[in-house]
Amino acid sequence: MKSQTIVLNVNDENQIVTVRAADTLLFTLRNKLGLTGAKPGCLNGDCGACTVNVDGWPMKSCLMFAIEAVGKRVTTIEGLKDSPIQRAFVENFAFQCGYCTPGFIMNCHSLIEQHPNADDKTIKEWLESNICRCTGYAEIEKALKSVLKGK
Numbered sequence: 266m267k268s269q270t271i272v273l274n275v276n277d278e279n280q281i282v283t284v285r286a287a288d289t290l291l292f293t294l295r296n297k298l299g300l301t302g303a304k305p306g307c308l309n310g311d312c313g314a315c316t317v318n319v320d321g322w323p324m325k326s327c328l329m330f331a332i333e334a335v336g337k338r339v340t341t342i343e344g345l346k347d348s349p350i351q352r353a354f355v356e357n358f359a360f361q362c363g364y365c366t367p368g369f370i371m372n373c374h375s376l377i378e379q380h381p382n383a384d385d386k387t388i389k390e391w392l393e394s395n396i397c398r399c400t401g402y403a404e405i406e407k408a409l410k411s412v413l414k415g416k
């Protein structure tokens with residue numbers, strides 16, 4: 266398959282990367298840019314483990330081609346180091362094995378940005394796009410709400 270060189274803006278840095286047309290954003294972030302925070306899970310849009318932010322909105326990176334991200338601003342969990350939502354997950358014990366955690370944090374981060382006054386219904390709807398197989402969702406919701414309250 267033919268490759269092409271593109272520029273991706275990831276975590277506020279322009280990255281030059283060679284991709285094939287069928288390379289997903291998830292594959293490219295992990296295998297070409299060494300950003301392994303976004304996790305492969307179902308690879309079909311169901312689990313949310315691969316969630317990143319694209320222009321401020323949560324995006325399941327297994328469902329997006331890398332070439333579709335050209336000209337957009339991509340943020341990964343590596344770009345949220347020491348963010349309030351990351352700290353809130355730690356303080357509220359909102360994880361166990363941690364595999365789903367980057368995806369949840371990215372989704373919560375977008376929700377906080379897009380809906381700083383989110384009500385319970387909105388929170389529930391947004392959290393439905395991610396799956397955790399270990400921990401209770403109560404702690405995740407608590408972590409999210411602790412940041413929303415502080416806004």
Ligand code: FES
Nearest residue numbers: 306307308313327
């Ligand atoms: S790996 Fe992308 S949604 Fe599950």
Ligand code: FES
Nearest residue numbers: 361363397398399
């Ligand atoms: S903490 Fe293990 S899958 Fe969520």
